[in-house]
Amino acid sequence: xxxxxxxxxxxxxxxxxxxxxxxxxxxxxxxxxxxxxxxxxxxxxxxxxxxxxxxxxxxxxxxxxxxxxxxxxxxxxxxxxxxxxxxxxxxxxxxxxxxxxxxxxxxxxxxxxxxxxxxxxxxxxxxxxxxxxxxxxxxxxxxxxxxxxxxxxxxxxxxxxxxxxxxxxxxxxxxxxxxxxxxxx
Amino acid sequence: xxxxxxxxxxxxxxxxxxxxxxxxxxxxxxxxxxxxxxxxxxxxxxxxxxxxxxxxxxxxxxxxxxxxxxxxxxxxxxxxxxxxxxxxxxxxxxxxxxxxxxxxxxxxxxxxxxxxxxxxxxxxxxxxxxxxxxxxxxxxxxxxxxxxxxxxxxxxxxxxxxxxxxxxxxxxxxxxxxxxxxxxxxxxxxxxxxxxxxxxxxxxxxxxxxxxxxxxxxxxxxxxxxxxxxxxxxxxxxxxxxxxxxxxxxxxxxxxxxx
Numbered sequence: 001x002x003x004x005x006x007x008x009x010x011x012x013x014x015x016x017x018x019x020x021x022x023x024x025x026x027x028x029x030x031x032x033x034x035x036x037x038x039x040x041x042x043x044x045x046x047x048x049x050x051x052x053x054x055x056x057x058x059x060x061x062x063x064x065x066x067x068x069x070x071x072x073x074x075x076x077x078x079x080x081x082x083x084x085x086x087x088x089x090x091x092x093x094x095x096x097x098x099x100x101x102x103x104x105x106x107x108x109x110x111x112x113x114x115x116x117x118x119x120x121x122x123x124x125x126x127x128x129x130x131x132x133x134x135x136x137x138x139x140x141x142x143x144x145x146x147x148x149x150x151x152x153x154x155x156x157x158x159x160x161x162x163x164x165x166x167x168x169x170x171x172x173x174x175x176x177x178x179x180x181x182x183x184x185x
Numbered sequence: 186x187x188x189x190x191x192x193x194x195x196x197x198x199x200x201x202x203x204x205x206x207x208x209x210x211x212x213x214x215x216x217x218x219x220x221x222x223x224x225x226x227x228x229x230x231x232x233x234x235x236x237x238x239x240x241x242x243x244x245x246x247x248x249x250x251x252x253x254x255x256x257x258x259x260x261x262x263x264x265x266x267x268x269x270x271x272x273x274x275x276x277x278x279x280x281x282x283x284x285x286x287x288x289x290x291x292x293x294x295x296x297x298x299x300x301x302x303x304x305x306x307x308x309x310x311x312x313x314x315x316x317x318x319x320x321x322x323x324x325x326x327x328x329x330x331x332x333x334x335x336x337x338x339x340x341x342x343x344x345x346x347x348x349x350x351x352x353x354x355x356x357x358x359x360x361x362x363x364x365x366x367x368x369x370x371x372x373x374x375x376x377x378x379x380x381x382x383x384x385x386x387x388x389x390x391x392x393x394x395x396x397x398x399x400x401x402x403x404x405x406x407x408x409x410x411x412x413x414x415x416x417x418x419x420x421x422x423x424x425x426x427x428x429x430x431x432x433x434x435x436x437x438x439x440x441x442x443x444x
Contacts, residue, residue: 020374024400027258034251042246044237056250063254067261071426082234089237093202122238129232129239147201148233149240154203173197179232 012036015080022070030067038063040081041088048092048149058091081122093151125183132182136175143168144175196222200229349402351438353419355382362393364406366421366438369398377426378437380406383418390420395428 013032021029038059045058062084066072073083133141139161146152146160154172158165195212198204204212216223351366364380372378377397381390391410398404420439422432 023397027255030258031251031255034254038251039243039245040238042250043241043244046244047237047241052247056246056253059246059250060254060257064257064261067258078231079234082231082238085237085241086230086234089233125235126239129235133239144236145240148236154198154201169198172201173194176197176200176229176232176236179236180228183231183235184228 019070019073019080022067030063033066034063037081037084041084044085044088045092045095048089048096048151054095055092058088058095061091062088079122089148096151128182129179132178136178139163140171140175143171147172196226196229200226200233347402349438351419351421351440353380353440355416355419357415360409362406362408362410364394364404364419366398366404367402369402369404371400371402372397372423375426376423377428378404379422379424379428379432381420381422381432381436382410382416383420385415385417390432392428392430395424395426397426 015033015036018029018033018036022033041062042055042059045055045062046052049055049058065087066084073080133144136144143157143161143163146157147154152160154165154168157163157172158168161168195204195208199209199212216226347368349366349368349370351364353365354363355361362382366378369378377395379395380393382393383390393410394406394408396404396406418439420432420436422434422436424433
């Protein structure tokens with residue numbers, strides 16, 4: 001797998017270099033970065049919003065924001081794909097709840113291996129997460145998805161499922177911690 | 186339970202935007218001083234990212250989205266959003282000739298206005314007329330100067346290497362600052378130019394703005410910063426990109442006000 005990752009990284013301009021060119025106002029670099037990650041952003045937004053035209057709005061917003069402030073992402077700190085996925089999900093939930101953005105992009109720092117920008121490594125990590133999801137009970141997985149992709153608050157999930165609020169909080173918290181542990185292993 | 190343990194328990198709710206504002210502020214304050222909690226949050230965020238990727242079916246956006254984004258970018262002014270002291274104020278980086286010429290026009294208009302003032306009998310009418318002319322001229326000027334494809338050049342002494350140069354204007358009435366620089370050398374990642382103002386009263390430099398020049402070595406800073414006194418000096422230093430509280434000497438550029 002290592003060889004595969006090395007081949008990928010040799011074949012393309014590194015993300016950090018593209019971001020540096022974007023800082024200098026290079027529109028071509030922005031187009032290249034878009035081609036590389038637009039599916040990541042669009043897919044995350046579509047998963048939350050379920051409607052292509054709204055997901056397209058989030059896609060525009062996320063990339064325009066990156067164009068205006070490319071320094072918001074610190075390329076020394078992790079994977080750009082992972083960072084964009086987080087920003088896209090947050091913006092999509094903001095759209096869903098029709099609220100002003102709650103997360104400042106500069107506050108989002110991830111402890112993700114930069115190698116995850118390689119598709120093979122990313123696919124492997126995603127596989128590990130899906131395996132953890134498989135081990136969860138239907139109730140826990142459902143609560144996590146409602147919080148994560150439907151933007152429901154813990155209280156709303158408790159109301160919807162008829163479960164006590166404390167149970168919902170515990171289920172979601174332990175699910176997120178299980179995922180964090182799976183990445184560390 | 187110690188404070189630290191309490192915060193560790195809150196991190197997952199913070200991640201999902203579940204914390205009420207007061208608890209959120211309190212946690213953010215704690216994160217500022219607790220490396221362990223910061224690391225835990227970063228690891229949870231990594232899980233959040235991978236869960237987002239894992240839970241989303243890979244779908245390519247429609248081709249029109251790419252064209253739409255590139256058109257939007259082309260319409261954006263050549264802006265470099267940089268770190269600034271007073272939040273909420275926007276400041277821009279344009280070609281230097283925009284602001285230089287705009288300043289020249291403003292000076293010219295002010296001189297004209299003074300002439301009009303001497304004509305006491307026609308004072309009000311002349312000012313009104315002048316304002317109309319100002320508005321018209323400024324609109325035309327800005328349209329030309331910011332037009333896509335407009336050519337901006339700097340003129341230097343023939344044969345001489347272009348040297349870094351800047352001009353700063355401060356309006357004591359409203360604290361407006363216009364700073365125009367050219368021939369600045371590009372800086373490596375992690376560094377930025379920083380504009381300082383040394384006020385007349387205690388002489389302690391105030392950080393006015395941190396900026397990176399355009400690829401042509403030009404930068405324009407426009408902002409408001411009420412000094413409550415007159416500035417004694419402007420200076421530009423090279424600092425870490427996220428700014429610093431004290432200037433690193435020697436300054437690249439410095440000038441007493443009015444020079």
